[in-house]
Amino acid sequence: MSNAHVHAHGDDEHNPHLAHHFDTMHQQAGAAKLGMWLFLATEILMFSGLFLAYFITRMFYPEMVLEAHEYLSKTAGGINTLVLLTSSYTMALAVRSAQTSNTRGIQRYLLLTILCGCIFMVVKYFEYSEKFAHGMLPGKYYSAHLHGYEVEGLPHIFFAVYFMMTGLHGFHVLIGLAIMIWIYIRAGRGDFSATNYAAVENTGLYWHLVDLVWIFLFPLLYLVK
Amino acid sequence: MSKVYLNGQPVAHPHELHEHVSPISLYNKIIGLLFVLTALTYAVSFASLGPASLMVAMLVATVKAALVVAYFMHLKYDERYHLFVFLGTIIFVGIFFGFTMFDMDARSRLNDEQETFVRIKEMENAGNGLKVGVDNVPERAEAIRKEVAAHGGPQHGGGHDAAAGHGDAKAGHGGEQAPHTENKDAPVGGKH
Numbered sequence: 001m002s003n004a005h006v007h008a009h010g011d012d013e014h015n016p017h018l019a020h021h022f023d024t025m026h027q028q029a030g031a032a033k034l035g036m037w038l039f040l041a042t043e044i045l046m047f048s049g050l051f052l053a054y055f056i057t058r059m060f061y062p063e064m065v066l067e068a069h070e071y072l073s074k075t076a077g078g079i080n081t082l083v084l085l086t087s088s089y090t091m092a093l094a095v096r097s098a099q100t101s102n103t104r105g106i107q108r109y110l111l112l113t114i115l116c117g118c119i120f121m122v123v124k125y126f127e128y129s130e131k132f133a134h135g136m137l138p139g140k141y142y143s144a145h146l147h148g149y150e151v152e153g154l155p156h157i158f159f160a161v162y163f164m165m166t167g168l169h170g171f172h173v174l175i176g177l178a179i180m181i182w183i184y185i186r187a188g189r190g191d192f193s194a195t196n197y198a199a200v201e202n203t204g205l206y207w208h209l210v211d212l213v214w215i216f217l218f219p220l221l222y223l224v225k
Numbered sequence: 226m227s228k229v230y231l232n233g234q235p236v237a238h239p240h241e242l243h244e245h246v247s248p249i250s251l252y253n254k255i256i257g258l259l260f261v262l263t264a265l266t267y268a269v270s271f272a273s274l275g276p277a278s279l280m281v282a283m284l285v286a287t288v289k290a291a292l293v294v295a296y297f298m299h300l301k302y303d304e305r306y307h308l309f310v311f312l313g314t315i316i317f318v319g320i321f322f323g324f325t326m327f328d329m330d331a332r333s334r335l336n337d338e339q340e341t342f343v344r345i346k347e348m349e350n351a352g353n354g355l356k357v358g359v360d361n362v363p364e365r366a367e368a369i370r371k372e373v374a375a376h377g378g379p380q381h382g383g384g385h386d387a388a389a390g391h392g393d394a395k396a397g398h399g400g401e402q403a404p405h406t407e408n409k410d411a412p413v414g415g416k417h
Contacts, residue, residue: 023229024239030304037307041314048318052325059329074270081263089256092297099246146376194244208298215289219282223270 017196029198036202040209043172047213050165054220057161064153066225071136071149072162076127077222080120081214087116088211095204098187098197106187106200110180113207117177124170131159138163165217172210179203245302255296262289 015025022028058065090112097105135143142156183203186192192200229239266285274281295301300308336342 027229027239033303033307034310037310041310044314044318045321048321052322055322056325056329074267078263078267082260085256085259085263088293088297089252089259092252093249096246096249096252099244143372146372205298208293211297212290212293215293216283216286219266219270219286223266224282225270225273225275225278 015195017191025195029196029201032198032202033205036205040205043209047165047168050161050168051216051220054161054165057157061153061157064151064155065158067153068151068155068158069221069224071131071134071151072222073127073130074222076123077218080123081218083116083119083123084211084214087113087120088208090116091204091207095197095201098192098200099194101192101194103187103190103192106192107184110184110187114177114180114184117173117180120173121170121177124166162221165221169210169213169217172213176203176207176210179206245299247296247299247302251296255292258292259289262292 018025018028022031090109094106094109094113097103097109131137133147134149135145135147136149136155136159137143138160139156142159144151144155180203183200186199229236262285266282269278269281269285272278294311300311
């Protein structure tokens with residue numbers, strides 16, 4: 001069987017990135033991409049549980065959520081939204097560079113994306129340290145009443161939801177940064193071309209999903225009245 | 226054209242993955258639109274639309290998400306099956322949210338019907354402090370009172386001139402809580 005294969009493979013036969021259990025590069029890329037979409041489905045379902053927790057908290061304690069959310073910085077959230085959208089844009093251009101076999105383009109746009117991800121995390125750091133300093137912490141760690149902040153109701157539940165949602169999202173950003181550094185190194189080795197860019201594209205899909213989650217997080221936590 | 230095999234037999238018309246390379250101008254347009262929509266959500270958050278503001282914010286976020294999914298994630302040009310996986314996930318999220326909300330709704334109607342909260346109030350009045358929320362947990366309330374006392378003690382507010390503003394803010398909190406917990410602590414302790 002494998003002998004018959006080798007003769008029929010044509011150009012792909014010489015591609016060192018083709019795993020032996022695939023017939024063509026297209027087939028390999030298609031399998032990788034389907035796997036990525038299935039993974040993204042599980043990611044969406046995981047985040048949806050936290051979104052539901054938010055909606056239920058909001059439904060039960062509307063005044064408390066409105067009062068507590070005033071303590072989140074709209075400016076910091078807004079800057080992070082723009083930064084993350086920009087990073088999605090540069091990531092899309094990195095994938096496009098891979099599609100056109102432009103290795104320097106992949107590296108340039110990946111660096112810009114990594115930079116945006118780092119800016120996002122730095123802004124997040126300042127936001128979190130402010131919350132820590134004011135005792136606005138989740139659950140039993142909540143102690144804002146000792147710092148002169150009075151929020152009626154159960155603000156420790158709101159901050160539990162806030163930290164779980166933004167924390168899990170921030171964790172995804174960190175993982176995304178690590179993957180992009182790896183892809184950057186691989187691009188430097190000349191691994192990617194128009195026939196082999198599934199890894200770049202899947203990294204892009206993951207990064208866009210992180211962006212998608214933030215698109216919903218931002219208005220719900222920071223803006224909505 | 227290279228060949229694809231299934232169970233050792235060549236496939237006559239293999240399914241080909243076709244890539245679509247979007248022009249850079251398209252990406253520029255999409256990011257421009259995303260920025261405009263972000264500015265819109267930001268502006269709307271300052272207008273007082275009341276309950277409609279949640280709907281407007283979610284609508285704008287959905288449009289933004291659709292743009293990202295369709296163009297940045299290439300779902301518009303991608304295989305239909307990936308779109309199916311994505312939309313299937315959204316449907317399951319809808320089932321998850323929908324059924325939870327049905328339950329919430331049914332529960333609140335049941336509470337009205339059986340006057341659950343009236344009974345809870347009666348039990349509270351009878352001195353059976355219920356473990357619902359922070360203020361109703363005696364140990365937690367006690368811990369909060371101790372913390373507040375350790376931080377300057379709002380109970381005797383007169384003595385702290387330097388931290389007057391700080392102390393006063395907590396005085397209301399401590400003052401509110403003290404009678405609550407005292408009422409509850411005594412009977413609960415008495416029962417054991």
